[in-house]
Amino acid sequence: MSQEDKIKQAAEIIKNSTYIVAFTGAGISVESGIPDFRSPGGLWEKYNPNEYATYSTFLTHPVKYWTMHMELREMVIDAQPNSAHNALASLEHKYGKLKSVITQNVDFLHSRAGNTKVLEIHGTTQTSRCLGCDKTFYFTEVEEMLDQGQLPPRCPRCRGLIKPNTILFGEQLPYDVLEQSREEIMAADLLIVIGSSLTVYPAAALPSIAVQIGSGLIIVNKEFTPMDTYANVAIQGMAGIIMPKILAVLDEIL
Numbered sequence: 001m002s003q004e005d006k007i008k009q010a011a012e013i014i015k016n017s018t019y020i021v022a023f024t025g026a027g028i029s030v031e032s033g034i035p036d037f038r039s040p041g042g043l044w045e046k047y048n049p050n051e052y053a054t055y056s057t058f059l060t061h062p063v064k065y066w067t068m069h070m071e072l073r074e075m076v077i078d079a080q081p082n083s084a085h086n087a088l089a090s091l092e093h094k095y096g097k098l099k100s101v102i103t104q105n106v107d108f109l110h111s112r113a114g115n116t117k118v119l120e121i122h123g124t125t126q127t128s129r130c131l132g133c134d135k136t137f138y139f140t141e142v143e144e145m146l147d148q149g150q151l152p153p154r155c156p157r158c159r160g161l162i163k164p165n166t167i168l169f170g171e172q173l174p175y176d177v178l179e180q181s182r183e184e185i186m187a188a189d190l191l192i193v194i195g196s197s198l199t200v201y202p203a204a205a206l207p208s209i210a211v212q213i214g215s216g217l218i219i220v221n222k223e224f225t226p227m228d229t230y231a232n233v234a235i236q237g238m239a240g241i242i243m244p245k246i247l248a249v250l251d252e253i254l
């Protein structure tokens with residue numbers, strides 16, 4: 001099937017769906033200037049994750065993690081939602097079909113694009129929390145501490161270590177967010193996977209729920225994924241190009 005035919009088929013499936021959930025990974029944010037951590041030029045090329053991004057090294061060498069995190073934060077602050085993020089915002093607000101976005105990304109771009117319900121299974125760079133007393137801090141508060149030379153930043157209330165709410169290696173994914181994600185996929189009649197190679201577990205297991213309960217599955221990713229054979233349609237390409245094309249066809253057939 002040609003890519004054009006696949007795009008038409010995807011639009012047709014979206015037209016016939018009423019409760020759509022999106023599942024997104026690093027690939028959707030590449031076009032916003034945030035390289036996939038795992039790809040060449042990504043953060044892991046510069047910072048070995050075993051040294052910089054495990055929970056145990058955060059506890060023993062928090063300054064290392066904060067150094068890396070500041071660079072990630074710079075990337076995220078400079079980034080803007082791209083046409084794929086905007087397409088998902090349209091699917092929610094213009095078409096009323098998209099009910100939630102489950103994302104592996106920590107860049108907050110879905111919320112900035114306007115999606116209301118965003119389930120961040122790998123956490124977020126927007127907030128941090130004290131490991132001593134659990135107090136939450138917005139990143140601007142932590143940035144003030146960093147600007148004053150506090151490295152690592154410590155809680156003003158209990159002097160505990162402050163940790164960004166991004167999920168580190170060796171750390172559990174947030175149970176409540178995973179549970180809500182499962183519920184959303186169970187409630188959906190269509191799951192659209194965008195920019196995820198579906199290889200990082202346990203997050204990558206979520207789309208198989210859609211297959212098990214017989215919902216529709218559309219996959220848009222640069223490379224093939226292990227789930228492509230189970231999808232109604234799998235389109236290989238850049239999310240920022242494919243998603244607007246699908247919506248353009250949807251406008252014609254609605």
Ligand SMILES: [Zn+2]
Pocket residue numbers: 130131132133134135155156157158159160
């Ligand atoms: Zn505290």
